Amino acid sequence: MDFMPREASIIRTLVELADNLVEEYDVVEVLCNLSDRCVETLNVDSAGVMLASASGDLQVVASSSDAMRSLELFEIQANEGPCLDAFRSGEPILNHELLQNDLRWPRFTKRALDDGFHSVHALPMRLRGRTIGALNLFRISQGSLTANDVLAAQGLADVATIAIIQHRASLEAYELNDQLNQALNSRIIIEQAKGKIAESAKVDLDQAFVLLRNHARNHNLGLTDLCRYVANGTISSVSIDQFTPPTPRR
Numbered sequence: 001m002d003f004m005p006r007e008a009s010i011i012r013t014l015v016e017l018a019d020n021l022v023e024e025y026d027v028v029e030v031l032c033n034l035s036d037r038c039v040e041t042l043n044v045d046s047a048g049v050m051l052a053s054a055s056g057d058l059q060v061v062a063s064s065s066d067a068m069r070s071l072e073l074f075e076i077q078a079n080e081g082p083c084l085d086a087f088r089s090g091e092p093i094l095n096h097e098l099l100q101n102d103l104r105w106p107r108f109t110k111r112a113l114d115d116g117f118h119s120v121h122a123l124p125m126r127l128r129g130r131t132i133g134a135l136n137l138f139r140i141s142q143g144s145l146t147a148n149d150v151l152a153a154q155g156l157a158d159v160a161t162i163a164i165i166q167h168r169a170s171l172e173a174y175e176l177n178d179q180l181n182q183a184l185n186s187r188i189i190i191e192q193a194k195g196k197i198a199e200s201a202k203v204d205l206d207q208a209f210v211l212l213r214n215h216a217r218n219h220n221l222g223l224t225d226l227c228r229y230v231a232n233g234t235i236s237s238v239s240i241d242q243f244t245p246p247t248p249r250r
Contacts, residue, residue, distance in 0.1 A: 009041045010152055027164060027183040028190065029223045031062035032213070034135070034160045039064050041156075042149045044121070044137040048072050049160070050083055051125075051133040051180055058087055058133065059184045066205040067115055068138060074111050081108035086122035087134045092154070093122040095144040118142045123154050125161040132161060132180070186224040193227035 031049045038047035046068035050058045058076055063069035075081035082093040082105070097119050102109035112120065121137040135157040137145075145153070164180075190212075197208035216226045229235040 009037060010156070012037075026186075026222045026224055027180075028062060028186050029213075029216075030163055031160060031183075032223070034156060035062045035064040038135070038137060038153060038156060042137065042153055043139070043143075043145060045140045046117070046138045048083075048136045048138075049125070049133060050076075050087065050136065051164075051183060052087070052131075053184055054181055058084060059187070061133075061183050061187055066209075068136075071112055071115050071117065071138070072136065075108050078107040078111075080105045082120045082122040083134045083136045086124045086136075087131055090124050090126055090131045092124065092150070093120065094150060096120050097142045112138070116140055119144075121145055121150075121153070123150075123157045125157050125164075127158070127161045127165055130165075132164065135160070186227075189224060189231050190227045193230035196230055 031051075035047040035049060038044060046064050048063035048068045049061050050072060051061045053059055060069055060072045060076065063072060072083065075083055082096060086093050096104075098109045098112050098117065100109075100113070112118075117138045117140060119139040119142045121139075123135045123137070124131045125133040125135060135153065137153060190209075193212060194205050194208045197203070197211055198205050201208065201211065203211070212226060212230070213223060215221070216223045219226075226235070
């Protein structure tokens with residue numbers, strides 16, 4: 001990958017993250033952008049973010065594809081895998097090639113190989129000794145990330161971590177836990193809306209999510225707000241093109 005296109009993409013990502021540090025910014029949208037930019041910028045095929053809930057359990061919050069999301073959900077259910085190890089240890093898992101009969105994560109590795117992934121990387125989302133989640137990068141082919149790839153990925157993870165933790169300088173611990181819980185609850189609403197759009201528009205879940213995100217941006221709506229309107233029937237899901245959005249937030 002040429003240096004300048006990647007540099008431009010990283011700068012654009014940093015600007016987007018900074019732009020979202022405003023009142024009532026959408027955590028899920030920020031992390032979705034982060035996942036997408038990792039795929040654009042780094043030598044990976046899929047990316048995702050897990051965040052810890054108030055109880056300390058990891059939950060899937062953002063993924064660049066539905067296949068990635070399914071694998072991350074399986075990883076949590078199986079209680080083994082690179083993302084959980086990176087979160088628990090606070091140390092990155094880099095350039096791990098997935099092979100048959102893997103003794104480190106046997107159940108996770110089998111599922112990942114079945115899904116077409118052959119190498120994985122996981123970076124802790126950590127600030128001042130506190131780890132709040134993990135950024136997960138998967139590749140279809142085997143091979144190592146370059147030192148520059150790792151540096152860029154960790155930089156993006158660090159900025160996203162700061163965006164979450166330091167939303168407000170006066171943010172108290174209970175407010176942070178509430179915000180993380182809201183992000184996790186938002187994920188449930190988003191999945192419900194994706195299912196409705198996928199069924200009515202006859203598209204897959206990834207395409208349904210793209211339609212929802214584009215519609216939210218084009219009509220000045222928060223992603224979670226739009227998905228809530230679709231999920232509860234306030235907006236019809238017959239066709240994304242026929243949406244009549246409610247009055248935009250002021």
